[in-house]
Amino acid sequence: MSMYAVVDPATGETVKVYPTITDDELRDAVARADSAHREWSRTATVHRASLMSRVGELHSERRKELAEIIVAEMGKPVRQALGEVDFCTSIYDFYANNAEALVVDEPIELPDGQGSAVVRRSSLGVLLGIMPWNYPYYQVARFVAPNLIMGNTILLKHAPQCPQSAEALTQMFVDAGFPDGAYVNIYATHEQIAWLIADPRVCGVSVTGSERAGAAVAEVAGRHLKKVVLELGGSDPFIVLGTDNLDATVEAAVAARIANAGQACNAAKRMIVIDELYEPFLEKFTAALNAVRLGDPRDRRTECGPLSSRVAVDRLEDQVLRAAEQGATVVAGGKRNGNYFEPTVLTDITPENEIYCEELFGPVAQVYRVRSEEEAVALANDTPFGLGAYVMTNDAEQAERVADRIDAGMVYVNIVGASSAELPFGGIKRSGFGRELGRYGADEFVNKKLIRIG
Secondary structure (H helix, E strand, O other), X not given: OOOEEEEOOOOOOEEEEEOOOOHHHHHHHHHHHHHHHXXXXXXXXXXXXXXXXXXXXXHHHOHHHHHHHHHHHHOOOHHHHHHHHHHHHHHHHHHXXXXXXXXXXXXXXXXXXXXXXXXXXXXXXXXXXXXXXXXXXXXXXXXXXXXXXXXXXXXXEXXXXXXXXXXXXXXXXXXXXXXOOOEEEOOOOHHHHHHHHHOOOEEEEEEEOOHHHHHHHXXXXXXXXXXEEEEOOOOEEEEEOOOOOHHHHHHHHHHHHHHHHHOOOOOEEEEEXXXXXXXXXXXXXXXXXXXXXXXXXXXXXXXXOOOOOHHHHHHHXXXXXXXXXXXXXXXXXXXXXXXEEOOEEEEOOXXXXXXXHOOOOOOEEEEEEEOOHHHHHHHHHOOOEEOEEEEEOOOHHHHHHHHHHOOOOEEEEOOOOOOOOOOOEOOEEOOEEOOEOHHHHHOOOEEEEEEEEO
16 A cells, blocks of 8 residues: 555545555656756756746646645645745745855955955755655745755655645646756655665755654765755744733734644744743633634634644644643643644643653643743753744843844744745754755755865
């Protein structure tokens, strides 16, 4: 039986099954990508940019169809699915519009020497992308857009539950005019991925997913000296130190926790609230979560759909039950209904509780009380993860001070939902390493060649 299938999490229905790629087909895919790189890397930047722009246009033209696919694949509410497609359009547009600036030579000043020196960026070759299910289009866009612009070619292994969106993406690159082999979708197994990474024609690997998946891929890649970018889990703090509008702060906290049914690596998962605001924040936050509209992801009124699969719900339910057994208080929610999980608030979590160091991938928020800025920063950093963080304060000096002390790859002050194509995305610690998007995303898989002329 194939591991690639569309199983609607809202109904449990198996919609469509896709065949896994054979070993011979996979070898052919690598050969095509390798052959395509020789020409694609020498193609004029302006031509690569024009094709990239067309991919963005196709996302806009097919946004309704694309959104419907991921609603069925992983249960994303349709309005959020449409928003994801639109975000992808902006990513492809960013790289199309900035392609020339991204590849331009970088001169180096030679204060004590004659002649000149430049750093020239060129592609590495065939790259393997291993993508997750939670943002089926966005995750792909932020990996492939910069790397195709820089002249690399792509082998794309999507999550087993996202074969239809993978198919739709492949068709868009074909329809945009990309040459055969520039972007190749592969329905590969874990075993096939292991020998694929070892193939000398594959020059680098990008993984977005769990710590376990990232570690497994990095281990194989390390043995073969392959560059890896890892974007893994997160347990981002939402630190509330001050506010002139508590209702707005609570609204931001709910949005940062509930979007995509809480299934986002950079979602706000730990609410860390200063003592004088703790009680009113908890009351308003709990009421707001209780008011979140759960329902059919095809209904535009739905704010929180099902989790992506029964396995995902089983895992989250186990975490919440263990948390309660180990002393946490379930203030609201905590129950499942099929693949749906109620928005949940947990308090009284101590370092001895297992979930203190775990990522909760679903609509479950932990709320902590702290007595000072120092305690808030210490608690925020007391995690194995280091992806992002949110800081809410009406003190500008405090905002700068706290943002500087947070151990994370990204800090957002007094704003949520602010990711954009030009801003680098990535983390530290067990959240991985490397960056995607913006200038930095385009620089990960390139040869920064020094050319020194005397």
